[in-house]
Amino acid sequence: MKFDAFPTGFKIAVIGSGAIGCYYGGRLAQHGRNVHFLMRRDLEAVRKDGLQVRSPDGDFHLPQVNAAGSTPEIGPSDLVLIALKTTSNTDLEKLVPPLLGENTALLTLQNGFGNEDFLAERFGAERVMGGLCFVCLNRVARGVIEHYGHGSLSIGEFNRPPQPRTRQVVEEFAACGIVTRLAENLVTERWRKLVWNVPFNGLSIAAGKITTDAILADADLCALARSLMAEVIEAAGREGHAIPRDFIEVQIARTRTMGAYKPSSLIDYAEGREVEVESIWGEPYRRGLKAGADVPRLEMLYFLLKKLSVRN
């Protein structure tokens, strides 16, 4: 059965070995799971020196990990963690097929909207699961990940309630020291995460490469962040995903604990990489518009970021 639990010792492939892929894959490998990393730019370094994670929860070093230079080297797997930048999604069309067996599940840990749909269209909706990462990470050198804090996951199924395999994946991650929740409705969870990502990732770029504390410290930008959150909540609500309005103040309070945090999109932008504009702003904007929400600030932020990202 497609949604049944995976067999004991099931094989996990990780595609996209940036900070997210290395951190979560590394946690699983640290606890003895059968993990295979697709590495590109870091392949030689990781084969030589292994994978290193520096973390407030305790540093760890995996001197030897299964690092492959292509997905045919990995071969059919039971679970594929997808942690590529969403701007490289078309690469998945070639990367994924060699990993597919009859019951292979694809778990996207990518940002925003559109990724589950992308996988479902190409590889079959029944394979697709999604996860949300609440974590502050950066890849600081080849094979070296800096974990600044947080780290929880929320995992669910694409357009269906949790299945036996979903509960198993949640339990496996939890057994490897990762706080992991079961997402009853993945789309609701994605909307909730975007309530934060839309304003903070966006304004950190559009207001001139500033950290989250600088947004909070500027009364006008903080008001603008609240207005953007309200628009995302309205869009979600129109789509049937109710998020209470007081969630806004919860997010503001949570952001205050983060200090001078650089959202991942700001790091991408500042380092001259393409920003995940469509998954974080474009898709929510289009969904909101389609559902009849009034989203003028989200629209404006999306239009500005699209242009800024291209010019980057």
Added chain:
Amino acid sequence: MKFDAFPTGFKIAVIGSGAIGCYYGGRLAQHGRNVHFLMRRDLEAVRKDGLQVRSPDGDFHLPQVNAAGSTPEIGPSDLVLIALKTTSNTDLEKLVPPLLGENTALLTLQNGFGNEDFLAERFGAERVMGGLCFVCLNRVARGVIEHYGHGSLSIGEFNRPPQPRTRQVVEEFAACGIVTRLAENLVTERWRKLVWNVPFNGLSIAAGKITTDAILADADLCALARSLMAEVIEAAGREGHAIPRDFIEVQIARTRTMGAYKPSSLIDYAEGREVEVESIWGEPYRRGLKAGADVPRLEMLYFLLKKLSVRN
């Protein structure tokens, strides 16, 4: 009488000898008017080499102009043209008094809202006139102004209909080769000009230092420019200044003729100078808000530009 015409050969002082001050003051001097320039950074160059204007309407060179290093050197004048950056308005508190006689009029050629009010509060409302410049200019070297095109003026009185002196000033400018209109209502004219300045000056900065043709070429940014224009028109309308909606398409069409134009605010920003954020975005935003207009995009643009300008 305060609003009567000025005497024959009346004395004109120009404060703020950047592109605007030198161009319009230069046109008046070219046609024999009694013009005195307050020069600061360009004083020595202009005393030595005079003032040069390169223009599609014909270049001209004024080998000798009255250039003073301070306003006491100029002394009481009949008409003071004020062309300082609005970000330096507080300088006027010291610069203007030495120029004042009993009937001295102050004509601000500065951008946006707030300048007439600033002068009225400090020097008396009856002195204040305002002018709008529709011109593409840049100061390219000390004492050298490049005129790219356009050049008309619209001149009116502060909170009163045109007076004898207003008609006289309009005629004088016109006699010096400048297309000049009488503004029946200066506030309406300022709103009309902001319909262009708000989106094009603003987006040229916020979308990553781009020229007006790049805004028009991006369907989303062009739509955003239209939405911003609609908000400015709504704000103006709520304040009792009716601007027809089809004015938006007139502005788009006019902008198409301008090519790869750099709005003055973009030049300021790109060259690391302070941007006139309050007069172009802040004041219209506050007026719109006070009048009950729905101006989310204007608000967002103002908040972003304020932060971008500070960080510049």
